[in-house]
Amino acid sequence: QQQVKQSPQSLIVQKGGISIINCAYENTAFDYFPWYQQFPGKGPALLIAIRPDVSEKKEGRFTISFNKSAKQFSLHIMDSQPGDSATYFCAASMGNQFYFGTGTSLTVIP
Amino acid sequence: KAGVTQTPRYLIKTRGQQVTLSCSPISGHRSVSWYQQTPGQGLQFLFEYFSETQRNKGNFPGRFSGRQFSNSRSEMNVSTLELGDSALYLCASSLNALGTTGELFFGEGSRLTVL
Numbered sequence: 270q271q272q273v274k275q276s277p278q279s280l281i282v283q284k285g286g287i288s289i290i291n292c293a294y295e296n297t298a299f300d301y302f303p304w305y306q307q308f309p310g311k312g313p314a315l316l317i318a319i320r321p322d323v324s325e326k327k328e329g330r331f332t333i334s335f336n337k338s339a340k341q342f343s344l345h346i347m348d349s350q351p352g353d354s355a356t357y358f359c360a361a362s363m364g365n366q367f368y369f370g371t372g373t374s375l376t377v378i379p
Numbered sequence: 380k381a382g383v384t385q386t387p388r389y390l391i392k393t394r395g396q397q398v399t400l401s402c403s404p405i406s407g408h409r410s411v412s413w414y415q416q417t418p419g420q421g422l423q424f425l426f427e428y429f430s431e432t433q434r435n436k437g438n439f440p441g442r443f444s445g446r447q448f449s450n451s452r453s454e455m456n457v458s459t460l461e462l463g464d465s466a467l468y469l470c471a472s473s474l475n476a477l478g479t480t481g482e483l484f485f486g487e488g489s490r491l492t493v494l
Binding site (some may be wrong): 275279303305311312313314315317322358360364365366367369370371372 | 383410412414419420421422423424427429434436465469471473475481482483485486487488
């Protein structure tokens with residue numbers, strides 16, 4: 270059973286556009302929601318993370334929107350750049366156990 | 380500061396064999412967790428160790444096992460390999476203390492191909 274559901278599976282965006290990736294979870298015990306970015310041949314790296322006591326967190330061009338009542342959170346990449354082309358994973362954790370979404374392959378076209 | 384180091388990076392095995400993968404965490408990190416990454420399935424949690432003790436275990440068969448040494452280095456072993464075990468195995472280390480959530484730092488993975 271997938272604890273965290275992620276969509277879309279793939280996304281193509283024009284340079285300068287907004288990329289949006291969505292995730293949903295069921296377990297209300299989750300208390301930490303990170304997003305990881307993975308380039309080919311590399312391990313995932315933390316991009317941005319949020320805790321459920323806030324509804325939004327912004328770091329540069331990356332924003333997490335968090336809806337606790339709907340049990341959903343999303344990643345917004347503003348002014349998307351070709352260098353953002355990568356696979357993005359959302360995750361949810363409680364304590365030391367992390368559950369990851371199935372990933373979104375983002376391609377930003379120049 | 381050196382990152383998480385995984386060895387070997389690539390390996391090819393045949394069905395029925397066993398494999399051992401190694402992970403050296405970031406210096407000072409005491410938590411090491413392992414994930415299996417396959418296309419379409421994302422990252423599936425295998426197990427997590429802290430101070431040589433397995434704290435959590437994912438939903439994988441007993442053929443998958445692991446251990447952690449006193450220097451925090453960890454190994455995972457897969458016995459009686461099956462074709463479906465072909466995947467990228469990722470190790471992640473974390474500084475977090477018991478009961479807290481810390482950032483995961485991933486290695487580049489060990490890509491296992493089972494023929």
